[in-house]
Amino acid sequence: MRGRHVFMQSLVKHGVRHIFGNPGTTESPLIDSLPEYPQIDYVVALHEGVALGAASFYAQATGRTGVVNVHVAPGLGNALGMLYSALKASSPMVVTAGQQDTRMRLRDPLLGHDLVAMAAPVTKWSVQAERADELGPLLRRAFKIANDPPAGPVFVALPIDVMEQETDIDAIGPGTLYRAGRPDPDGVTDVARLLLASRAPVIVAGDDVARAGANDALVALAERIGAPVWVEGLRHQLSFPSTHPSARGAVPFDAAAIRKALGGADLVLLAGGPFFEDVWYAAGDPFPDGAVVVQLEESPQRLAYNYAPQAGLVGQLQHTLRAVHDSVGASADDSYRTAAARRNAALKAAKDDETASYQARVQKAWNRLPMSMARAMSEIRAAVPANTVVVDESITANIDLARAFEFSKAGDYYSGRGGGIGQGLAGAIGAKVAHPDRVVVAVSGDGSAMYSIQALWTAAHHKLAIVFVILANREYRVLKHNLDVYRQRFGELMNHPYPHMDLTQPGLGFVDMARGMGVAGTAVTNPDDLRAAIARAVASGEPHLVEVAIEGKR
Incomplete structure (x- = not known):
């Protein structure tokens, strides 16, 4: 079989339903293969940035790997801004570009460039297939890396001659991968102990809560401990219902303003995000003085990356949040439950006041x-x-x-x-x-x-x-x-x-x-x-x- 068939069959085996792209001459092997694979739709854009942005949001919305096809060096250059955004959004994506025939490498062919170097700074992995025998294993690895927490885009350059080479090495599927690890029981107990000792807890939620399907688990924990919930300043997803009494909106964009927003919190629980993405410099860290910091993440890479928490847990967020919720519930005494209920009532009253104030503002500006x-x-x-x-x-x-x-x-x-x-x-x-x-x-x-x-x-x-x-x-x-x-x-x-x-x-x-x-x-x-x-x-x-x-x- 030819390399292009290995490529297309790899997409099929990884459950790909759509390719977002802007075709060019070096993408001819891919484009010419599409009629043989009617189960994959090609969504055509007039600019590579549009194709990549669409694929990133598609990946966020479906949880599937977004696949993008752009055109050699200028096309990849057009897409780099959106590729950066996809990296920051942790969108699982396999981004491909056609590459000139490798036999012309020393002739500096038209549109030729080092695509791997171009994409490397804004991807998790950037690679060029050098022979058709590599395509099956390489694409399997690309999909794996794109989906390993924290997810993100990878880039694969596809030279036109490699796509047309013959190979006996078939496409390889992903297998059944269980990435949703359970949190360490001792860590759950430690986090619950800190929450039970808190009298003014605050939660800041990131996009990973939504991607993990953990919204309901976060709501349950917030209600159990009586905590307001903030979300990241820039967010791709909805990780907490906007009308819930505990919802406080998005955190600001500098450490001092975040510290002020978190008020008198004596504990800040960070769940599922990079925390924090500042725009302006401000001295100090974003946490109120003396506040205990707890961090829950799906990736060891993000845990304690920017700040040192007193306790940190790695595990699938739905499992982790539910485990902490249950541990707090099992250990809470009547006085804690009463205090949490009082905090919840105060949050509801504040939300009602906020809503009324906003409606008054709307009416004032109505005409x-x-x-x-x-x-x-x-x-x-x-x-x-x-x-x-x-x-x-x-x-x-x-x-x-x-x-x-x-x-x-x-x-x-x-x-x-x-x-x-x-x-x-x-x-x-x-x-x-x-x-x-x-x-x-x-x-x-x-x-x-x-x-x-x-x-x-x-x-x-x-x-x-x-x-x-x-x-x-x-x-x-x-x-x-x-x-x-x-x-x-x-x-x-x-x-x-x-x-x-x-x-x-x-x-x-x-x-x-x-x-x-x-x-x-x-x-x-x-x-x-x-x-x-x-x-x-x-x-x-x-x-x-x-x-x-x-x-x-x-």
């Missing part, structure tokens, strides 16, 4: 023109079904989005990691492929949308019924906020303008752009029209873009 972010999120939420999947790149509108929607379970919400923009529109492609029977709404800022606007064509081409909501404030609003923070931190003048941060002269016409790629569009400037526009877009059963004029930085 503002241009439309307030708070009203825009309220109208969008009112127009979509309860089971809607939201792909979020709203950035400065993120707080309003999180307050307006009721996200209850993993799979309701996806966003991007790593800080690179442009993930929302591309990610919506992957989310819709993963959730074909659910309404998918992508909410993106206008600046972010321009990084992956070609995703609209992919939605039209594959008939993916996604509602793309573009929040058009005609500026990089988040950069203006960050420039204000920079000026304040470093003593710069605050009355300077914001250079090169306005998206005007000319303005961006998203409805026209959408029409040019086969997607119908609606422009909304009157707040009273937004709810109906979103409802019509959902009801159309086709991809539809809604451009919403919203307020800029005041």
